[in-house]
Amino acid sequence: MISLLFLCLSGAAHxxxxxxxxxxxxxxxxxxxxxxxxxxxxxxxxxxxxxxxAIAAWKEAWRLSGRALLLxxxxxxxxxxxxxxxxxxxxxRYRAFAPAEERETxxxxxxxxxxxxxxVEAMAPVPAxxxxxxxxxxxxxxxxxxxxxxxxxxxxxxxxxxxxGGASLVTGAVFGVRAxxxxxxxxxxxxxxxxxxWCPESAAGPLAVDRESALVADIGLGVGIGAVAGGLIGxxxxxxxxxxxxxxxxxxxxxxxLGGTIR
Numbered sequence: 575m576i577s578l579l580f581l582c583l584s585g586a587a588h589x590x591x592x593x594x595x596x597x598x599x600x601x602x603x604x605x606x607x608x609x610x611x612x613x614x615x616x617x618x619x620x621x622x623x624x625x626x627x628a629i630a631a632w633k634e635a636w637r638l639s640g641r642a643l644l645l646x647x648x649x650x651x652x653x654x655x656x657x658x659x660x661x662x663x664x665x666x667r668y669r670a671f672a673p674a675e676e677r678e679t680x681x682x683x684x685x686x687x688x689x690x691x692x693x694v695e696a697m698a699p700v701p702a703x704x705x706x707x708x709x710x711x712x713x714x715x716x717x718x719x720x721x722x723x724x725x726x727x728x729x730x731x732x733x734x735x736x737x738x739g740g741a742s743l744v745t746g747a748v749f750g751v752r753a754x755x756x757x758x759x760x761x762x763x764x765x766x767x768x769x770x771x772w773c774p775e776s777a778a779g780p781l782a783v784d785r786e787s788a789l790v791a792d793i794g795l796g797v798g799i800g801a802v803a804g805g806l807i808g809x810x811x812x813x814x815x816x817x818x819x820x821x822x823x824x825x826x827x828x829x830x831x832l833g834g835t836i837r
Contacts, residue, residue, distance in 0.1 A: 733805065757780070
């Protein structure tokens, strides 16, 4: 999960783009009236899906009036734009002004945004390391030419299998975490009654998410393991040794069958 220190540092960076709020005692009636107009304009722009324009209107209204509700509105717009760190920072600032009965709901929403940001970061591709530089031989250094190293033919199929396998493993891990979270939510709502468990209607949603996410996680992990194994076998075996990879998907998961023949 995102650490509190990281959230504070990123929030400070976003806060620099937010104009400072005036002292309530210094707000003039004309500025307050203009801030109300900007608030209404921003609400209309938000309803039209023009989130950047809505944020610009609400920022100016914040500069004129410093009304805390504008922080909540800007958090909604930045979350719609996928700027999750900025949305969490705005919600945290609004929480300081919110009524006590709203703070628990705000905390849950901030945790949900943190979980969504973790999923996005987990699915981000990892850049491949650069190859080491090739050193010139003593003879090449004397003549000023660059030594060349003979290249081995690249096997496309094993590399594709490794890429597909890595992506499938990441997808399976993400949905596995999602299934565990939904399972925990459902367990908190259900009540054991002897050998049986009673679950209210409100637990139907988490239970459905648990089943669907667990199925996707099983398939993703099965496909990922099979594809990575096939790719590694394809790289290690001689070029004349074809590797056959077969995938059989069942209703309750995935089964990967691997077979190879060396000629």
